[in-house]
Amino acid sequence: MVITKKLRRYVPSSDDFRYEDFPFYWVARVQGIYLQHMEKALKKIGTDIPTWRVLFILKTHGTSSISEIATHAIVKLPTMTRIVYRMKAEGLVDTGPHAEDGRVTEVTMTEAGRDLVQQIQAATEKLFARSFRGLSEAQIDKLNATLEQLYDNLAED
Secondary structure (H helix, E strand, O other): OOOHHHHHHHHOOOOOHHHHHOOOHHHHHHHHHHHHHHHHHHHHHOHHHHHHHHHHHHHHHHEEEEHHHHHOOOOOHHHOOOOOHHHHOOOEEEEEOOOOOOEEEEEOOHHHHHHHHHHHHHHHHHHHHHHOOOOOHHHHHHHHHHHHHHHHHHOOO
């Protein structure tokens, strides 16, 4: 991409840069306030964001390896391993070796984990509705496509 004069306000190294116009400023602010609200909602039911992430990854993907969960949650593998084993001690997940590769630890949600997912959904439903208030499905789809493009651009090696 060629940085034209008109685009320089988006580039932090430019003298024309304006942080209010920087998309990552808004991404960070949205993420920050979202996490504050999520922490508050989850605390009311006795859980936390790492637990929520793991449970919803398992809800979506079913049995997954710890490394797959870490990838989707954007968490380092050692950190995710500690989270999963804490959740196992709490009875929310079970772990076991992969059928074909014993070096891989697979994680499965327990009945207690499924029950907590139901509680989380009830506790956060209003937050999600509030988050997307006034946005059409097309706007949300466009936002997701734009964020996915940014991710793909940054993920290039």
